[in-house]
Amino acid sequence: MSEERARLMVDRLEAIHWKASDEAMARVGSRVALMREYFRRAALWLDVYGEPEWWPFFDLAAVVDPSVRADPALAAEIEDFIEENVGSAYALDIFLAAVHWAALLDAPGIQLPPLEDPFEPLIRFYERGGTAFALENGFIDFGTAMLRRTPWRENVSPTPIVQLDDHVLDALDAAHQAEWRKPAAPSS
Numbered sequence: 001m002s003e004e005r006a007r008l009m010v011d012r013l014e015a016i017h018w019k020a021s022d023e024a025m026a027r028v029g030s031r032v033a034l035m036r037e038y039f040r041r042a043a044l045w046l047d048v049y050g051e052p053e054w055w056p057f058f059d060l061a062a063v064v065d066p067s068v069r070a071d072p073a074l075a076a077e078i079e080d081f082i083e084e085n086v087g088s089a090y091a092l093d094i095f096l097a098a099v100h101w102a103a104l105l106d107a108p109g110i111q112l113p114p115l116e117d118p119f120e121p122l123i124r125f126y127e128r129g130g131t132a133f134a135l136e137n138g139f140i141d142f143g144t145a146m147l148r149r150t151p152w153r154e155n156v157s158p159t160p161i162v163q164l165d166d167h168v169l170d171a172l173d174a175a176h177q178a179e180w181r182k183p184a185a186p187s188s
Contacts, residue, residue, distance in 0.1 A: 006100075009099050025143055064104060
């Protein structure tokens, strides 16, 4: 089986800059929208293939066809990379799932519905600031914004949340920064 897409995915993930920075915090607006877009896309896939064991971060390739896995050497490489550079269990789950998904796309005989790539918003999310987030009390906490972690069925929608274009994402970041920096209204 060809591992071309899985190898390219590992290379792309290893190119992400993982140091927390002011730039990453300045991109919270786009990162929230990208996470919401991931929820939507993943939910559309689940609407076709069924319930995952865990939501929102799960191995979609295992849901579609559990017999297709990435080369164990590629999986081990991304595990080592996350352990050495990130230390986030969520990033590990997401990145392994993305690598297995890429391997599924190269697998012969796999027929998939014409849905958008479920992992592209998450990869873009990390590329726009490879900082971690926290899952707390049903919310995803980004530091200066929070997103409610809704059940997957509530995210099924044919309408995209956001375009993955850098200009659109930059505009979301600018709007979030402007809102976040507004002085609080005086209390009466």
